[in-house]
Amino acid sequence: MFLERDVSHHKNGGTIEVIAGSMFSGKTEELIRRLRRAKFARQKVEIFKPVVDTRYSLEEVVSHDENSIPSTPVENSANILLLAGNVDVVAIDEAQFFDKGLVDVCQKLADMGIRVIVAGLDMDFKGKPFGPMPELMAIANYVSKVHAICVGCGSVAQFSHRLVSNEKQVLLGEKSEYEPLCRVCYNQVKNQ
Ligand SMILES: Nc1ncnc2c1ncn2[C@@H]1O[C@H](COP(=O)(O)OP(=O)(O)O)[C@@H](O)[C@H]1O
Numbered sequence: 109m110f111l112e113r114d115v116s117h118h119k120n121g122g123t124i125e126v127i128a129g130s131m132f133s134g135k136t137e138e139l140i141r142r143l144r145r146a147k148f149a150r151q152k153v154e155i156f157k158p159v160v161d162t163r164y165s166l167e168e169v170v171s172h173d174e175n176s177i178p179s180t181p182v183e184n185s186a187n188i189l190l191l192a193g194n195v196d197v198v199a200i201d202e203a204q205f206f207d208k209g210l211v212d213v214c215q216k217l218a219d220m221g222i223r224v225i226v227a228g229l230d231m232d233f234k235g236k237p238f239g240p241m242p243e244l245m246a247i248a249n250y251v252s253k254v255h256a257i258c259v260g261c262g263s264v265a266q267f268s269h270r271l272v273s274n275e276k277q278v279l280l281g282e283k284s285e286y287e288p289l290c291r292v293c294y295n296q297v298k299n300q
């Protein structure tokens with residue numbers, strides 16, 4: 109389990125943490141867990157998500173188990189810099205839907221001494237890197253890769269298999285549109 113920064117960090121130093129994985133892997137729950145702990149530590153927290161993510165709620169980050177935390181929906185990454193004034197922690201959910209400018213935004217926030225926590229899908233339904241996630245993982249201080257359980261065989265899943273016929277990279281959805289699969293089960297359904 110991820111534990112907060114240790115004493116070796118510079119007291120004014122910002123950090124970038126990335127939580128990456130497939131759908132249903134617990135990214136949002138882990139993000140909410142870290143934010144609740146930051147609030148216990150009396151840290152000022154701001155949470156952002158892309159406006160395109162209208163799946164459960166317009167103004168909340170919501171997990172598949174319906175845990176939720178208030179958030180600000182933003183059109184693009186530049187708006188995060190404008191809105192993140194005087195905070196200790198900036199959190200960003202569904203980071204895969206943001207533009208590539210999110211990488212610079214996170215660097216700037218960390219340079220300002222802010223703890224930045226980013227959660228998102230590392231791969232799309234084709235198994236290809238998704239949006240700014242690969243670069244964010246490269247520049248992060250800490251990367252946590254989380255996993256779902258494969259609905260095919262019960263082992264650890266890292267792929268989000270799309271169950272409906274649609275080739276667009278962005279297609280909001282839930283259990284009727286996607287299922288988490290391990291590499292073996294994913295390759296099996298792809299080769300059918
Ligand atoms: N196949 C699965 N593997 C793991 N968790 C699942 C699965 N299907 C449903 N869940 C539920 O999804 C929750 C994780 O939801 P969430 O944090 O929103 O994930 P993510 O943000 O990664 O999509 C789990 O705690 C579990 O209750």
Ligand SMILES: Cc1cn([C@H]2C[C@H](O)[C@@H](COP(=O)(O)O)O2)c(=O)[nH]c1=O
Pocket residue numbers: 130131132135136163228229231232233234268277278279280281282286
């Ligand atoms: C794989 C994949 C997913 N999406 C969408 C589907 C959901 O609305 C979100 C992921 O949400 P989660 O919190 O990680 O469960 O992304 C997509 O648009 N394209 C894809 O390839």
Ligand SMILES: [Zn+2]
Pocket residue numbers: 258259260261262263289290291292293294
């Ligand atoms: Zn499997």
